[in-house]
Amino acid sequence: MTTLFFIEHANGQVSDQSLKAISATSQIDGDVHGLIVGSDIDSVVAEASKIEGLSKLMHVDDDSFNNILAENLTQLILNVSGDYEYFLAAATTTGKNVMPRLAAKLDVSQISEIIAIEGPDTFIRTIYAGNAIATVQTSDPKKVLTVRPTAFKSAAMGSSGCEITKINAENMPSISEFIGEELTKSDRPELTSAKTIISGGRGMQNGENFELLDKVAEKLGAAVGASRAAVDAGFVPNDYQVGQTGKVVAPELYIAVGISGAIQHLAGMKDSKVIVAINKDEEAPIFDVADYGLVADLFQVLPELEQAL
Amino acid sequence: MKILVPVKRVIDPYVNIRVKSDETDVETENVKMSMNPFCEIAVEEAIRLKEAGKAEEIIAVSIGNQSCQETIRTALAMGADRGIHVLTEEKIEPISIAKILSKICEQESPGLVISGKQAIDGDNNQTGQMLAALTDMPQGTFASKIEIDSDKVKVTREIDGGLQTVSLNMPAIITTDLRLNEPRYASLPNIMKAKKKPIDQKSPEDYGIDVTPRVNVLKVIEPPKREAGIKVENISELVEKLKNEAGVI
Numbered sequence: 001m002t003t004l005f006f007i008e009h010a011n012g013q014v015s016d017q018s019l020k021a022i023s024a025t026s027q028i029d030g031d032v033h034g035l036i037v038g039s040d041i042d043s044v045v046a047e048a049s050k051i052e053g054l055s056k057l058m059h060v061d062d063d064s065f066n067n068i069l070a071e072n073l074t075q076l077i078l079n080v081s082g083d084y085e086y087f088l089a090a091a092t093t094t095g096k097n098v099m100p101r102l103a104a105k106l107d108v109s110q111i112s113e114i115i116a117i118e119g120p121d122t123f124i125r126t127i128y129a130g131n132a133i134a135t136v137q138t139s140d141p142k143k144v145l146t147v148r149p150t151a152f153k154s155a156a157m158g159s160s161g162c163e164i165t166k167i168n169a170e171n172m173p174s175i176s177e178f179i180g181e182e183l184t185k186s187d188r189p190e191l192t193s194a195k196t197i198i199s200g201g202r203g204m205q206n207g208e209n210f211e212l213l214d215k216v217a218e219k220l221g222a223a224v225g226a227s228r229a230a231v232d233a234g235f236v237p238n239d240y241q242v243g244q245t246g247k248v249v250a251p252e253l254y255i256a257v258g259i260s261g262a263i264q265h266l267a268g269m270k271d272s273k274v275i276v277a278i279n280k281d282e283e284a285p286i287f288d289v290a291d292y293g294l295v296a297d298l299f300q301v302l303p304e305l306e307q308a309l
Numbered sequence: 310m311k312i313l314v315p316v317k318r319v320i321d322p323y324v325n326i327r328v329k330s331d332e333t334d335v336e337t338e339n340v341k342m343s344m345n346p347f348c349e350i351a352v353e354e355a356i357r358l359k360e361a362g363k364a365e366e367i368i369a370v371s372i373g374n375q376s377c378q379e380t381i382r383t384a385l386a387m388g389a390d391r392g393i394h395v396l397t398e399e400k401i402e403p404i405s406i407a408k409i410l411s412k413i414c415e416q417e418s419p420g421l422v423i424s425g426k427q428a429i430d431g432d433n434n435q436t437g438q439m440l441a442a443l444t445d446m447p448q449g450t451f452a453s454k455i456e457i458d459s460d461k462v463k464v465t466r467e468i469d470g471g472l473q474t475v476s477l478n479m480p481a482i483i484t485t486d487l488r489l490n491e492p493r494y495a496s497l498p499n500i501m502k503a504k505k506k507p508i509d510q511k512s513p514e515d516y517g518i519d520v521t522p523r524v525n526v527l528k529v530i531e532p533p534k535r536e537a538g539i540k541v542e543n544i545s546e547l548v549e550k551l552k553n554e555a556g557v558i
Contacts, residue, residue, distance in 0.1 A: 010470075017469075069475065070438065071447050093468040097450045100403070100435035104442035109404045109523045112433045122527070127432055131326035132335050135528040175478045176447035179463065183471035190470050196557070220558060238488040239467065244322055244429055245346050245487060253557040264322055270535055274555045276547065291538035291555065294547055304544040309558070 001030030001120075003086040006077070007051075008094055009036065009044045014051070016154065016193060021090035021147035022051060023155040027117040028086055031055045035077065037065040049161030057162055062169045067178040068094055074101040075173055081106065084142070091146035099146050108140035115151035129244040129267035149193075150250040150271070191242065194223035196253045199242055199269070200235070201227040203258020203279065203298055207235040212302040213257060219309040225249070227259045243268035258298050261286030278302075310420035311366045312355040314389060315410055316348040318373060318380040319430040328531045335529060344380050346492075347425025349387075350485040353492040354455060355423050356388035363457045364420070366390045370413060372406055374398055378508060385503035386495035392508035397520060403431075405513070405520040407439035412516035414444050419480060421462065426451050426484040437484035447477035453488040 003025050008015040025032045032053050036045055037060040049057045060076060077087065077098075087102060089095035091113040103110035115133075116124040122137045123145065184190075191197060198220065200213050210224065217224045225247070226240040242249055244264040254272035259265060261277070261284055269275070270289050277290035280297050287293040294301065320326065320335070321343040327336040344352075355367045369384035371377035372395040381392035395409055414422065427434035441448035449455070449464030453472065456463040457479075466473045467486045495503070513520045541547045551558045 067473070070441075070450070074442065093451060093466075096434050097438065097448070100433075100438035101442040101448065103435070104404060104407055104439035107404075109402055110433075110435050110439075111524065112435060126532070127529070128320070128326045128335060128430060129432060130532060132328050133530050133532050134526055135530075137525045137527055138523060139525070140523050173445070173447075175445075177476045179474040179476050181468075181471065181473045192469060241487065253551070253555070262323075263325055270532075274551070274557050275535075275538075276551070287540075288537045289535045292547055292550055293538065293540045294542075294544070295540065296543075301544050305548070308544050308548045 001085050003028050003032045004084040005034050006089040007034045007036045007048050012044055014048050017090040017092050017149040019154040020149035020152045023152045024147045026053055039063045039066055049164050050157045052156040052158045054162045057164045058167050060167055060169055069176050070097045070101050071173045071176050073098050075171055077102055078105055087144045089146055090149050095146045099144050103144035106142050108142050110144045112146050113148040114145055115148050131267055189223050191223045191225055191247050191249055194251050196220045196222035197225050197251045198222050198255040199225035200230055200257050201259030202229040210236055215306045227265045256286050259286055260284045310364045311417055312364045313368050313419040313422045314351050314355050315370045315424045316380050316384050317345040317428045318342050318377050319345045319428050322346055322429055328529055332528050332530055344383050345425050345428045347485050349492040350489050351423040351425050352384045352387050353490045381508055382503050385506045386500040391506055394508050395511045397513050399520050401520050402522055403433050403435035403439055406436050407443055408518045409516050410440045411443040422482045424484050426486055437482050441482040446480050446482050448482045449477050450484045451486040452483050453486050
């Protein structure tokens with residue numbers, strides 16, 4: 001029984017999401033091999049080879065893998081897939097893009113965003129945006145899984161590296177092409193990986209008022225999110241949206257400001273460790289899930305909060 | 310060019326989800342059902358491409374029990390031209406759905422398949438990618454912008470941290486993200502017109518696909534309940550609690 005884990009990296013470092021997700025492999029018997037791709041990535045390969053539990057690291061040094069295309073990465077994994085029984089990756093946009101394609105090529109089901117491992121073929125995952133938790137058992141001989149990073153602790157780094165082998169990118173399909181990338185330029189963390197999130201709802205009244213949240217976010221090193229109501233009202237773009245049809249988040253601290261707490265918003269944030277709600281309506285359902293509630297006018301207390309931090 | 314749009318019937322996104330007391334599934338009896346929101350976006354995008362003269366025909370496909378016909382009718386009322394309903398009572402998995410869709414692709418030869426990135430029931434986010442694998446087509450997942458340029462389609466994708474643009478050889482599979490468009494509501498005259506549009510009824514056997522589940526759901530439970538906490542009086546008390554009690558700032 002051997003596991004292959006696809007390791008992501010950015011800015012010369014192994015991604016935090018991969019480090020968390022790879023620790024799920026410690027609950028699967030047998031060796032764990034890693035796969036990492038890119039070009040001129042010797043230092044990150046060396047770093048990745050020290051991840052505890054890895055017994056071998058395969059790496060591809062090829063310009064065509066500076067930007068990952070699902071078609072090519074799937075083929076690359078298929079090229080080495082022979083003896084592996086488990087294929088895992090973090091449930092990032094890359095993992096979600098590639099792993100189902102791989103599963104279909106292997107003629108197996110994929111199990112998405114597992115949050116725990118119960119046994120060699122049994123896994124726990126959330127459905128209905130976290131409103132229900134399912135235990136599922138697969139009868140497929142090969143298991144293709146994505147792992148929700150927030151459900152696992154980062155793997156430790158050992159002092160010495162494992163065996164590293166270089167593999168080549170062969171039989172690439174050439175049916176797709178990378179054109180460009182536009183990464184949000186922000187000093188703030190991204191919503192799905194932020195430790196702290198402050199979100200605004202319809203109570204913010206307009207887009208300009210989101211600056212009040214920005215100021216607090218700056219002090220906290222937090223990401224800024226929004227409820228669907230705020231997005232529908234045009235206050236902020238759709239990629240701010242936390243909720244069933246937006247992003248599902250689980251930060252250490254979630255501050256909901258002027259958000260009533262509609263079901264579909266709660267579904268996207270109720271796994272947060274600590275929830276703070278600021279709302280002037282003391283009957284708002286958001287207070288039912290909040291650890292700390294403050295019934296107050298947000299326009300008065302947000303500047304106070306910024307000052308106090 | 311034809312566009313194929315798979316649509317799924319799910320519990321309405323605004324309904325409170327209840328887990329059955331026998332822990333086998335969530336309650337779907339007497340619960341309001343709707344088209345999966347990401348599928349609505351897919352239908353809308355296909356209609357816009359047709360309106361822009363880039364496509365001639367939109368085929369809406371749904372796989373599931375008899376009531377999936379309603380979901381197809383919704384797509385027809387929005388502007389799809391005809392429907393294919395693959396009738397099955399089985400709880401069908403993404404790999405089986407993708408296999409049926411790949412057979413439909415063989416028969417219909419669509420230039421594009423536009424599907425939702427995920428359904429809000431199983432949250433699997435697999436079917437589009439699997440269909441792309443089975444048909445050896447390129448995939449543009451989590452799309453927020455689609456531009457067709459002769460035999461290629463440029464797809465802007467929502468990735469962690471920003472946007473990525475890829476160019477795909479057509480035929481291609483695209484899965485929709487939220488920012489792609491705002492789906493229209495069907496007008497009453499169009500709802501009436503949709504009743505006359507044809508829906509072909511098929512079965513998985515017609516396509517030679519075995520839909521026996523490979524993944525067995527052992528148990529479905531409610532997530533741990535969150536208890537309401539305390540109310541604080543002011544910001545200084547809040548900051549003090551977050552620092553000293555919760556230790557999160």
